Amino acid sequence: MPRTVTVHRVPWSTNVERVALAAAHKGIVIDWVDHDPDDRSALVRLSGQPLVPVLQEPDGTVVTDSPAILARLEAFVPEPALWPQDPRERALAGVFTDWFNRVWKVAPNAIAKAEQAADPPDLQALAAWAAQLRASRKVFEGLLDGRDHLLGHAFGIADVIAFPFLKYAASLDPADPDPFHHVLHRELALDDTFPALAAWIRRVDARPRA
DSSP states (O other): OOOEEEEEEOTTOHHHHHHHHHHHHHTOEEEEEEOOTTOOHHHHHHHSSOOSOEEEOTTSOEEESHHHHHHHHHHHOOSSOSSOSSHHHHHHHHHHHHHIIIIITHHHHHHHHHHHSSSOOOHHHHHHHHHHHHHHHHHHHHHTTTSSBTTBSSOOHHHHHHHHHHGGGTOOOTTOOOHHHHHHHHHSOOOTTOHHHHHHHHHHHTSOOO
């Protein structure tokens, strides 16, 4: 029987979509528990913090932070793997994951926070963050030159980590209320100079979610 896990979520979460993509890839069934994004008190009681996703294991173990949850899913069901087996390729996947989470995400988060602040934003800083975000499209286009996925021809952890964010370069659901997603859609908007990135977004978007 497929492995089943419980994951707590709120609507529109990019980090939740990471888990949904990874679980479907591995054939893991997720028992989703939905929470009101405006009332996260149950999440705080469960995990000590308000962010999603939160993995709840049958023995009571609670895991927060999407990269940690993805690693847990890999341990639950090792094949098909998300991380490469070759040590060099595995290290490269780790570098990409760390760069995306700790560096790439800084700019869109900073823009969204500044645009929602009560005080007037620093326009020079906003312009620099926006330029940094737009320039990153060339990085992804280069990574996809001649291959189907970010780190090779096989779907893997880099695609899971990046897709829920980069997909906004192609489209935005009008019902999506998250200002962060609107920043991504505006600043990453694609044109004809990024055909590989556009094709990759379509390719990964066609994959199932748990």
